[in-house]
Amino acid sequence: MRGVVALALVAACASDPGPVTPPRGRFPAVPTPVANPTTAAKVELGRLLFHDPLLSRDRRVACATCHGQIWGLSDGLARSVGVDGIGPAGTGRHGPNVTRRNASTLWNAAYRATLFWDGRADSLEAQALAPLRDPAEMGRDPDEVARDLAAIPAYVSLFRAAFANEAAPVTSANMVRAIAAFERTLVSDYAPYDRYVDGDTGALDARATRGLRLFEALRCGQCHTAPMFESERYETSFVEAVSGVTDEGRYEVTGDPADRGRYRVPTLRNAGETFPYFHNGAVRELGDAVALEAAPRPGGRALTPAERDDVVAFLRAGLTDMHAQPERPDVVPSGLMVPADGYRIPR
Amino acid sequence: MASFNASVLFACAVALASCSDDAAVAPSIPAGCTVALSATGADLQQRVQTALIEARSGSTVCFLPGTYMFTAELSVSTPNITVRGTADGVVFDFRNQRRPVGDGGTTGSAANGMSVTGAGFTIENLTIKNSPGDGIRVSNTERATFRNLKVSWDAGSITANGAYAIYPVNVTGVLIEGCEVVGASDAGIYVGQSRSITVRNNVVHGNVAGIEIENSANADVYNNRAYDNTGGLLVFNLPNLPVRDGRRCLVRDNVVEGNNRANFGPPGSIVAQVPAGLGMLVMSADETEVRGNTVRNNETAGVVVINYRSFFGDPRDAMFSAYPETTWIHDNTFATNGADPHYELLRAFGSPLEDILWDGSVDPMRAADPTARLCVTGNTGARFRNLSLGDIPASTTDLAPHNCMQAPLPTITALPQP
Incomplete structure (x- = not known):
């Protein structure tokens, strides 16, 4: 395998002696409006x-x-x-x-x-x-x-x-x-999963690999579609509504009764960091969110605790990539206090 | 043998990939290295970052002796990568790190030297210096090893230095050993929100805070030397963070001395409020065992055990337990601490102050629970004071209520394996 990589790189060099641009996962270029080019x-x-x-x-x-x-x-x-x-x-x-x-x-x-x-x-x-x-x-x-x-x-x-x-x-x-x-710079596209599909089988450990297989078997990817692990679909939510809050989901935009209670499918990239889950944050633990989603969806079923943990291992270890995380400035031009971000804890 | 050949082939691939720059890679790959990079040649930043990105899991990316002048942060997100200096004299220097456009000195950027999110990461045998932000940050992953590193800033101990030198945050399985850290404007070794931690055989000096264990669980901190910092060795919990429940930190057999450096933390920051002369601090952490340490010549206090509220006021976090519970300080040697307290609040108690200071803060719900108590036993030369903050006339030096034991904490033997 490594030999193949070597040949590919040699070939690239022969045609283009310029600096090597590292592979950045399988994402397309970031879509950018003509009226707002990124500089x-x-x-x-x-x-x-x-x-x-x-x-x-x-x-x-x-x-x-x-x-x-x-x-x-x-x-x-x-x-x-x-x-x-x-x-x-x-x-x-x-x-x-x-x-x-x-x-x-x-x-x-x-x-x-x-x-x-x-x-x-x-x-x-x-x-x-x-x-x-x-x-x-x-x-x-x-x-x-x-x-x-x-x-x-x-x-x-x-x-x-x-x-x-x-x-x-x-x-x-x-x-x-x-x-x-x-x-548009906040792109997460080179998680261990991306390396795994690029042929680096060591990028996911045994548990995460089992979790990936389960993820596929349960057809989670129907909605959480690779490589983004999200989609432009709107699906029924199974979490309880918050009392006193009126929220009709996609229906509020389309006026189509079929969209009542439907919400956009969120990304699972960096899901280990984005708790709590669902449109109203009703579920705090990732494992609970996985179990709640796996059972009722097409192709899904109730998971054993071990299976649930495998899927969580895949999501946490496999889909986390925060190499592009922004730096919090210590000072902003207004002179007002920048909200603390935790990496520079309330200091 | 087959895998050896494959490794060499891969290393050659990296060499060829940089085409115009064949001289940049050593003619032979040192034993144990998947690839070896050198500091000479063009496009250093691009070449090294490319090697780190293209390295496959399990690779060891080696650096030959030389000074590597980087212009931007290096990042690693592949699992099981080792970054290694092959001999003495491997220096990563970030003094030329580019500031963002429009910075103009008014909008500080905090670009780190290295930023790592890959599991099973090891970095060893090299120097990192002059990073505008943290020296090396490893975040949100598991199994990180920092070994035989030196992290410093050429300007000495000044406010403009990066905040943290060695900074694992939200990592399960941390080993920091044999490192020397000088000049961090916040904390030299800062373990935050992590679990299963070993910090041993390090020397930290000239920082605002030497070693900090923050909101972390199951730590073993031993055989370290912390001197000439503003504060030497700090174990504490802070509110409003994803991981709150810091507990079970064993601090043993360290030397914590002469931590009297004037605070040079950024004005307005919390760390800037740490009083000079602080040997050790236990703030709001639970199940802390401090044993076998030598704590001397710290002008404010040897060990301070305190509630977050006593220092910073309302934590504004309903889920945060601010009481430092189940603290056991035993069999340490104390000498000449508290000779000249650098903290207004403490000066009210006179001078010199005692070696061990406690704010007297007890959770009323656990006032009668012996497993929550502060125990102080078997120390040499330890003078003690219950400050009884908020009720100063009741301040007492009576140690009798603290003649108790807590469950000894285990030493950590399971170290992170790549």
């Missing part, structure tokens, strides 16, 4: 905006509050806590403004044709505006944020660098473009 300057601006609580009404909530690094680019909460909340990002956070649904992970959000559990946004640019405006999340008018940004010289020069051909680049539209460009 390093834009990504860096987006990273700073993503971590800046200037975007929220109480000046304490940033995008990273609900999409934090140590929480699998989610927040560890069943449902997120927006403005006027208390405590750093994570499971200890509490407050009066609780969202209806679980914060989706941003891992591989770049590839999604539809975003949110009900699929109501069709681009990262459009998605980013929703939590900004939502009074329970960040609660600020994006244009008002843009006016504040325009008064901060460091941001003005960052916007100029990112949108060089525009006379007045500090706008809410460019703000979400930059955030979207940053989010």
Whole structure:
């Protein structure tokens, strides 16, 4: 096998003496809107905006509050806590403004044709505006944020660098473009599973390999489809609704009665990090989520505890890859406090 | 024999892959190495990162002596990779690490030297220095070994240094041995939210915190020397983290001395609040056994046992247990601690202070439970004070209530195997 690899590389060299681009899994290139090409300057601006609580009404909530690094680019909460909340990002956070649904992970959000559990946004640019405006999340008018940004010289020069051909680049539209460009870098595509399918059989241990076989036998991939381990399908949820919360799922977008109670199939990449699970975060443990899903789905069945643990081993060991995890800036241009992320614990 | 040939062939493939740069790979591969890289030649960053990405599980990626000037973080996500220096003088220097666009010195980036998520990772026999962020971070995986490393910053102990030198976080199975760590602006060796941990035979000095075991379970910390840090050896639990329940840390046979360095942690950070002169700290951790250590010449205190609330106030985390329970400090040697406390709160108790300080914090639900107590027995030269914070007149040096034992903790013998 290694001989084959060697020959392939030699062949590559013969035709192209340039630097080697390492294989990056089996993902296609990140889809990028024509109107918003990704550049390093834009990504860096987006990273700073993503971590800046200037975007929220109480000046304490940033995008990273609900999409934090140590929480699998989610927040560890069943449902997120927006403005006027208390405590750093994570499971200890509490407050009066609780969202209806679980914060989706941003891992591989770049590839999604539809975003949110009900699929109501069709681009990262459009998605980013929703939590900004939502009074329970960040609660600020994006244009008002843009006016504040325009008064901060460091941001003005960052916007100029990112949108060089525009006379007045500090706008809410460019703000979400930059955030979207940053989010397009959050790609998880080289987990041990990817190495395994590329022929490195040592990449998965015996348990994880058993788990992968079970995953296939149970036809989990019908919806959690490789290589993304998600799909643009909307499926019935089996978890209990939260009392007092009205949530009709995909129906709210399509108006089709058949979509009532259906939600977008989430990714299983980095699922070990993105607890709790399902649209309202009703299930905390990955093993419980696996058992709950395996039994009633087509091709599925009730699992023994050992089988469930094998599938969990596959998901945890096989599908975790966070090489592209973002760095939390220690300081942002607004001078406000960056929400703690856990890797740099409340320090 | 067949596998040996295959390894050499693979190594050759890597050599050929860099085409214009054949000289970059050693003419012969040292024993035990799958591939060997050298510091000379073009495209160092790309060449090394490519080798790390293309290495298959079970590979040993070796580095020949030389200084490797990297310009970006190196990452490893393949399982069972060993990164090894083949001899003395292998230095990974991150001083030229590129800062993100628009940084301009106002927006700090915290790019690490190495960032690892692959299981069964081993790194040994080399120096990592001048990383703007952490020296080496291994996160969210299992079985990580750090052996015979030196991690440092050429500027000495300054605030601009990276936060953590050796940083496994959320790892099951950690071995850190034979390492020297100097100058971290937060913690030299920082084991966070991990399980099954051995930290032994290390020397840590010139850091804000020498060794930290945070929100971790089943640790054995022994034969280390922590000196000239702001705080020497800290075992603690923090709220609002995915893994809360730190417990069963055995701290034995270490030398913790002269940790009196002025705090150089980033202003405003929690670590910047650690008072200089702190030998050891047990904060909110449960089942901590401290035995056989030599603790001396720490100007604030030898050992402080404290509730998170006493130091930082409300943890704002309903699921967090802030009481340090089931602590046993025994058969240690103490000398000349507390001579000049560098902490306002403690100065109120006079000077010199005792070697072992306790805030007197007891969970009212477990006040009568002998298995939750602080026990202090068999120490040499140990003076003790119950600070009884919040009720200072009741402060007492009476050790009699602490003449008890807790269940001895096991030493960790199962070390991570690749």
